[in-house]
Amino acid sequence: MRLRNRPGLWFGAPALAVAxxxxxxLFTNSYNRGLLVLIVIYAMAGLSLDYIMGEMGQFSFGHxxxxxxxxxxxxxxxxxxxxxxxxGFLAAPVAAGxxxxxxxxxxxxxxRGLELAIVTLGFGVLAWxxxxxxxxxxxxxxxxxxxxxxSLLGWEIRSELAYYYFALLLLLGVVFILTRLRxxxxxxxxxxxxxxEDLASSIGVPATRSYVFAFSFxxxxxGFSGALYAHHFRFVNPNLLGLQYMFIFLIxxxxxxxxxxxxxxxxxxxxxxxxxxxxxxxxxxxxxxGVVLLMVVLFMPNGVFPALRRVAxxxxxxxxxxxxxxxxxxxxxxxxxEAG
Amino acid sequence: MALLETKGLTKLxxxxxxxxxxxxxxxxxxxxxxIGPNGSGKTTALNLITxxxxxxxxSVTYEGQDVTGLEPHELARKGLVRTFxxxxxxxxxxxxxxxxxxxxxxxxxxxxxxxxxSGRYRRQRADMEARARELLAxxxxxxxxxxxxxxxxxxxxxxxEIAIALAANPRMVLLDxxxxxxxxxxxxxxxxxxxxxxxxxxxILLVEHNMRLITNICTRITVLNxxxxxxxxTPGEIVDDEAVVTAYLGRRRGA
Numbered sequence: 280m281r282l283r284n285r286p287g288l289w290f291g292a293p294a295l296a297v298a299x300x301x302x303x304x305l306f307t308n309s310y311n312r313g314l315l316v317l318i319v320i321y322a323m324a325g326l327s328l329d330y331i332m333g334e335m336g337q338f339s340f341g342h343x344x345x346x347x348x349x350x351x352x353x354x355x356x357x358x359x360x361x362x363x364x365x366x367g368f369l370a371a372p373v374a375a376g377x378x379x380x381x382x383x384x385x386x387x388x389x390x391r392g393l394e395l396a397i398v399t400l401g402f403g404v405l406a407w408x409x410x411x412x413x414x415x416x417x418x419x420x421x422x423x424x425x426x427x428x429x430s431l432l433g434w435e436i437r438s439e440l441a442y443y444y445f446a447l448l449l450l451l452g453v454v455f456i457l458t459r460l461r462x463x464x465x466x467x468x469x470x471x472x473x474x475x476e477d478l479a480s481s482i483g484v485p486a487t488r489s490y491v492f493a494f495s496f497x498x499x500x501x502g503f504s505g506a507l508y509a510h511h512f513r514f515v516n517p518n519l520l521g522l523q524y525m526f527i528f529l530i531x532x533x534x535x536x537x538x539x540x541x542x543x544x545x546x547x548x549x550x551x552x553x554x555x556x557x558x559x560x561x562x563x564x565x566x567x568x569g570v571v572l573l574m575v576v577l578f579m580p581n582g583v584f585p586a587l588r589r590v591a592x593x594x595x596x597x598x599x600x601x602x603x604x605x606x607x608x609x610x611x612x613x614x615x616x617e618a619g
Numbered sequence: 620m621a622l623l624e625t626k627g628l629t630k631l632x633x634x635x636x637x638x639x640x641x642x643x644x645x646x647x648x649x650x651x652x653x654i655g656p657n658g659s660g661k662t663t664a665l666n667l668i669t670x671x672x673x674x675x676x677x678s679v680t681y682e683g684q685d686v687t688g689l690e691p692h693e694l695a696r697k698g699l700v701r702t703f704x705x706x707x708x709x710x711x712x713x714x715x716x717x718x719x720x721x722x723x724x725x726x727x728x729x730x731x732x733x734x735x736x737s738g739r740y741r742r743q744r745a746d747m748e749a750r751a752r753e754l755l756a757x758x759x760x761x762x763x764x765x766x767x768x769x770x771x772x773x774x775x776x777x778x779x780e781i782a783i784a785l786a787a788n789p790r791m792v793l794l795d796x797x798x799x800x801x802x803x804x805x806x807x808x809x810x811x812x813x814x815x816x817x818x819x820x821x822x823i824l825l826v827e828h829n830m831r832l833i834t835n836i837c838t839r840i841t842v843l844n845x846x847x848x849x850x851x852x853t854p855g856e857i858v859d860d861e862a863v864v865t866a867y868l869g870r871r872r873g874a
Contacts (some may be wrong), residue, residue: 430654456734463733464726471720481669481703482787483695483724 287589290344291454291583298447302440310541318551319446320508323453325531325543326522330457333538334466335493336473338396339402341382342501342528346518348406349375349502351417354426357510364429364510368503375502388487391476403525410517422516426509437603442511449507452502454540461480461605469493474562478586530568533577536582545584620683622647622791622822623668623699625810626675630663638664639846641678645791650813650823653856655843656867661826663706664780664843665795668824669701670694673809681791692703696724698790702797704826706776710769714760714779721783725750753856755783758812774805791822798832810836830867834858842866 298315307314328342352374353367362370376534386398404570410417416424429445436442460466468489471479480486509515518524527550550568557564579586623645630638638660645651652761653661666672668679670691678687681699691701709717709814726747732740755761758778763771771779777797784792798806806829813836817823827833833840834854842850842857844866850857 459736460730461733463730464723465730466733467720467726470712470724471709471723474711474720475707477671477691477703478707478709478783479723480671480691480722481695481701482783483692483700484719485690485692515694 290587292544294541294544295451302443310441312443314551314555316439316446316511317444318547319443319450320504320511321449321531321551322544322547323446323450323504323507323526324501324528325535325547326453326457326540327504328528329532329537329539329543330497330500331494331541332532334461334469334473335490337391337490337494338393338399339494339497339599340396340400340525341406342399342497343522344406344520345379345405345498346501346505346508346524346528347376347410347515347517348378349505350515350519351410351423352502352507353506354423354509355416357427358423358425364427364506367510368429368506371506372499372503375505376499378613379495379498379502380491381497383491383498387490387494402524403520405515407520407522410520419518420517422514422519424514426513428510428513432563446511449503450544454544455541465489465492526565526568530572532582533572534583536586537585538596539582539584542582542584544583545587549583621645621650621680623824624680625664625668626680628664628667628679629675630660630667630672631675634820636846638674638843640666641843641846641848643779643841645822646839647822648817648820649839650817650837650838651818652823653824653826653829653843654830654833654836654840654867657828657842659783659843659866660846661828661843662795663846664700665824665826667794669699669793695787695789698788699793700784700787700789701792701793702780702784702795704795704799706773706780708768708771708776708779708783710767712768713764714755714766714768714771715751715764717747717783718754718781718786719747721786722747722751722824723725724787736769751786754785757785757815759808772805773800774802774808775800777805777809778812784820785858789821791824792816793824795826796828797825798827798829806832830858 294436301315301613302312302376306315324342324346328339331337331339331342349371351475353364356362356367357364362608367395382399382402390398410451411420430436430437438444455492461470468479468484470483472486476486508519531546532543534549535544536542553565554568557567560567575582621644623643625641628638628643631638641664643653643664645857653664655661667674670689670693673688677730678685680686681694681697685699686694709720712720714782728743732743738822752761752764755764758781760775760778760782768776768779776830781794781797797809801809805830810832813823813825825833825837834857837854840852840854841848842860842863849866850860850863854862
């Protein structure tokens with residue numbers, strides 16, 4: 280039975296092995312280990328954006344605003360109220376989720392698709408402006424500094440190595456929850472609206488309500504990722520809410536592949552490493568990423584991960600029919616690695 | 620008491636009445652046909668009843684409750700489910716997943732159950748899977764369970780659509796021109812299917828312009844023209860009705 284299968288294991292297991300041992304080779308200094316932390320944080324943000332893009336089939340241009348918002352919430356709590364980062368890690372997703380609920384309620388009652396993208400873009404720009412201008416609270420353009428790291432049993436998770444494993448564990452938890460959520464009644468409802476909203480409504484799925492909750496969930500998740508960022512890099516500034524990060528998350532999702540759990544993880548790794556490799560080019564990096572993004576959308580519209588999966592299937596000699604594979608390409612919850 | 624009743628149901632589109640003071644009664648167990656020439660307001664009436672359009676005036680009563688203006692998903696929850704004129708499925712999913720995704724109302728699983736994959740959750744999932752197989756067997760699609768919906772033939776699309784509607788455990792199903800695009804054998808199979816549903820206790824409202832199909836299986840028929848009801852009765856009464864014949868064929872029926 281399908282439930283018993285472990286979709287994505289062929290990729291997940293080796294990827295996890297690489298991720299767990301990466302700090303032992305190549306990523307041996309703290310700078311490189313910082314890159315690993317960044318990969319994990321971007322992967323989580325990418326997964327949340329992909330919940331909107333891949334699962335809901337919608338688009339939010341304001342997603343980075345929720346990321347930055349989560350970062351600010353946790354940083355602000357720690358700096359002004361001396362609240363433990365652990366509480367911040369809970370408060371950030373809750374706050375981002377609540378704002379997401381509000382924005383989702385306003386936007387999704389009326390809009391889908393392109394209109395939703397524009398409404399969320401408007402919200403994102405608004406949020407970025409507030410972060411920039413509301414100096415007494417947000418610290419203005421300079422943002423907030425000296426955000427404390429979390430500590431465990433009196434020991435600060437300050438080193439890149441410790442923070443990396445900490446964040447990696449959380450990322451695995453997120454991947455696990457997303458995989459299970461897909462199969463749940465709620466996950467299926469969201470998927471059915473994506474596939475065919477009229478039909479979903481006619482068989483009893485409350486479409487708008489389900490979408491509002493799904494949107495809020497994605498916002499909570501990205502807010503959580505933002506808080507992880509704030510407590511590792513120890514600062515927040517208005518850029519975190521801006522279009523640059525929006526663009527990064529978009530690259531992460533499109534590069535890796537929408538509608539797949541491992542796609543954004545792979546996308547984040549590729550983005551951070553290539554971006555690092557092109558460091559000398561400074562802002563011109565985005566020129567290259569712009570071209571890469573174009574190429575991916577034009578020639579690999581499903582992203583790198585589904586392309587890899589096809590190769591893996593060929594290698595393991597899985598005999599799936601073309602139609603079925605195409606159908607599952609966008610829906611990994613039910614397809615995957617029973618090939619081996 | 621009628622299972623479904625509309626009173627003075629009216630829909631104006633910019634001054635034109637697509638549906639004009641429609642009184643419709645469907646009794647429990649009926650296979651009610653709603654017929655009329657193209658543009659006579661059949662689909663609009665169905666959209667008004669199922670909440671996809673809000674009426675300008677008039678009311679819809681279902682199980683004795685006023686359900687005017689309720690959302691489609693709220694009506695589905697009360698057991699009133701529809702299909703569409705242009706077949707709509709979850710085209711990218713397999714036949715099995717179409718039923719499982721269509722079983723939203725009959726899905727007892729909890730979020731926590733799905734997250735921890737409890738024994739209870741797995742049993743519930745196995746039950747749903749079994750129920751999906753039953754439904755597919757009922758409509759004759761059990762051989763196609765792993766096919767992707769968009770690879771099905773026109774007839775199979777219809778059968779699957781009906782199976783999806785049944786997955787919601789409806790008390791009443793509204794079918795919007797289900798025979799459109801079907802060849803004669805498929806249409807005949809579809810009629811058998813509709814009779815089967817009726818025997819299982821599902822009340823049916825069938826919108827159709829294919830006169831022969833409808834006179835064959837309906838217990839009662841309502842005829843619309845220009846949004847208004849021009850006749851109502853048993854199939855025998857309807858085919859002999861002067862007004863119907865004139866409206867429908869535009870001329871007297873040949874001897």
